[in-house]
Amino acid sequence: MYSTFIGLNKTVVLSGEQSLWDGLKRGNVQSLEALYTQYNELLYNYGKKFTTDIHLVQDAIQETFISLWKYRTSISADKGFNYYLLKSFRNQLLRLIKERANTTYTDENLEFSFEVGFDKQLIAGEEYALLSKQVKDALGQLTARQREIIYFRFFEGLSFEEIAGIMNMQVRATYKLTSRALAALKEIMSILLILKII
Amino acid sequence: MGHFLSPVFFYIQNSAFIMTHSVHNYSNYTMHQLLTAPYFLEWVRFPDATNTAFWEDFKKTYPQKAEDVNRAAAIARTMYVVKEKPAMLWENIYKEIKPRSTIRLNIIWKAAAIFILAIVATWMIFRTNTDNNIEIASHFGEVKKLILPDSSEVTLNGNSTIRYSKNWDKREVWINGEAFFNVKHLNPDGFKVHSEEIDINVLGTSFNIRSRRGTTSVVLNSGKVLVTDEDKQLLLSAPGDMAVYSKKELVKKQVPVSNYTSWQQQKLQLDQVTVAAFFEMLEDDWGYNVQLSDSSLLQKKISGEIDMKDKQVLMDALAVILNANVTQQGSTIIVTTN
Structure with missing residues (x-):
């Protein structure tokens, strides 16, 4: 009844999600609905980083699931369902954004921004405000693609291989971009702090 | 250009990155600076032998910083991206992919059907609902109450579906998932409930049905129901009578009713x-x-x-x-x- 997949972290994964994908392949609409219920929040929150237009994000989610249904028999999700849906959704959303912009649009002039929070029990009041601002400024200095990588790596916990695949880039390029992004982030942070201290 | 090379990160093939810098690079770091230092965050989020050894070494070398390291790590673990709860718009997707009923015909009839379809198609487009069945589904975790055309009450558990004919010519419903029925106005026509595995003829009033993973169970709350599989019939007539169909076998037991109906609350x-x-x-x-x-x-x-x-x-x-x-x-x- 349970799949016996053992991941790197030695957890046993129950059949839930695999059975949804199996159901989808057999043409079960309820499986698609369950996948939608499960992934709507993840995709929506990721999509909102690119644009403030929620209708655009909702449309992209809708397109993603309609095409998931359309191509259900030929889909291979061997790199993980999470990965498959994020990649497919990213392509749909960027296509819609491009159409909307009605110009030649490249990944270079994409937006990607998010707000970081901390547990207020550990850090409060003025210190919280200060730290939030520092992180915000530091992120603001990065390019959109760099912020997207940081989002995936630190907040969604994806591997560099997955990030590269989703963002349509070579793995080596992700490493480079991330190391550069991280180096830049650190550099900016220390400059800001030095300026404050002096 | 100079400061962008310090610290320099190296990636070796697919493994985690190794830094050329030493623990001394961080000797002057405040708690805040640690919180935005990439190698520190990488350790907090993805600890491995190398980076754990590095930060343990740092704490040993600079014991006065140990508390900052611990606090920064605790805060970094709580770092999150602000999220929103999106609207559920499944209906919009469903409208686009709604399966059309499949009809199997031989070749002659296929040709005729195509011809007729061509004529009918235009008319069909303007019909809002071409389906003869009504299907009502609940989301995960949702308990949904509804009333059938004969005013019988049904409570659906999460991720469950009930289907019945639009014109309600027979008092007959199909269930996928779990539901509690309170059937009204009994008359000789009876009331039928089908799951994928079994059929239920309702002779009395209320009962629970659950159909998941190839197993269907029916628990009687009051009245009488007759449960039928391919070759067997079981009459449930006392409250707490339960019929379970699993692995092609239909068996009867006695259970406490509330264990099977409390999901409604x-x-x-x-x-x-x-x-x-x-x-x-x-x-x-x-x-x-x-x-x-x-x-x-x-x-x-x-x-x-x-x-x-x-x-x-x-x-x-x-x-x-x-x-x-x-x-x-x-x-x-x-x-x-x-």
């Missing part, structure tokens, strides 16, 4: 239920995905009442019942034994 009453069966319920009705580190836990039996309304209460209850650490990430519940 979004409560689960468990009485010597295996952890495996309980996790299946969390998956099937609530859409959770459970991961656990110790599969021997699955055979353990649990008893008690769990309130499903408050997610935090559920997580806490799970932790106590299973004597394990329980954390939730989105719809995934991770259970790690102590």
Whole structure:
């Protein structure tokens, strides 16, 4: 009844999600609905980083699931369902954004921004405000693609291989971009702090 | 250009990155600076032997910084991206992909059908609902009450579907998932409920049906029902009579009714239920995905009442019942034994 997949972290994964994908392949609409219920929040929150237009994000989610249904028999999700849906959704959303912009649009002039929070029990009041601002400024200095990588790596916990695949880039390029992004982030942070201290 | 090279990060093929810098680079770091230092964050989020050794070494070399390291790590672990709860717009997707009923015809009739379809198509486009069935479904974790055309009441558990003919020419419904029926106005026509596995002829009033993973169970609350599979019939006539169809076999037992109907109040009453069966319920009705580190836990039996309304209460209850650490990430519940 349970799949016996053992991941790197030695957890046993129950059949839930695999059975949804199996159901989808057999043409079960309820499986698609369950996948939608499960992934709507993840995709929506990721999509909102690119644009403030929620209708655009909702449309992209809708397109993603309609095409998931359309191509259900030929889909291979061997790199993980999470990965498959994020990649497919990213392509749909960027296509819609491009159409909307009605110009030649490249990944270079994409937006990607998010707000970081901390547990207020550990850090409060003025210190919280200060730290939030520092992180915000530091992120603001990065390019959109760099912020997207940081989002995936630190907040969604994806591997560099997955990030590269989703963002349509070579793995080596992700490493480079991330190391550069991280180096830049650190550099900016220390400059800001030095300026404050002096 | 100079400062962008310091610190320099190197990646070796697919492995984690190794830095050329030493612990001394961080000797002047404040707690805040640590919190935005990439190598520090990488360690907090993805600890491995190399980066753990590095930061342990740092704490040993600069003992006055140990507290900052611990505090920064604690805060970094709580760092999150602000999220929103999106609207559920499944109906819009469903409208686009709605399956059309399939009709099997021989070749001659196919040709005729294509011709007729061409004529009818235009008319069809303007019809809003071409389906002859009404299908009502509940989301994961949703308990939905509805009233059938004959004013019988049905309560659907999460992730369940009821289907019936639009014109209600027969009092007959199909169930996928779990539902509680309160059937009204009994007359000689009777009332029929079908699951994938069995048929139920309702002779009395209220009962619960659950159809999941190839197993259907019917528990009588009041009145009488006749449960039929391919070759057998069972009459349930006393409250608490239960019929279970599983692996091509239909058997009868006696159970406490409330254990099987309390889901309507979004409560689960468990009485010597295996952890495996309980996790299946969390998956099937609530859409959770459970991961656990110790599969021997699955055979353990649990008893008690769990309130499903408050997610935090559920997580806490799970932790106590299973004597394990329980954390939730989105719809995934991770259970790690102590």
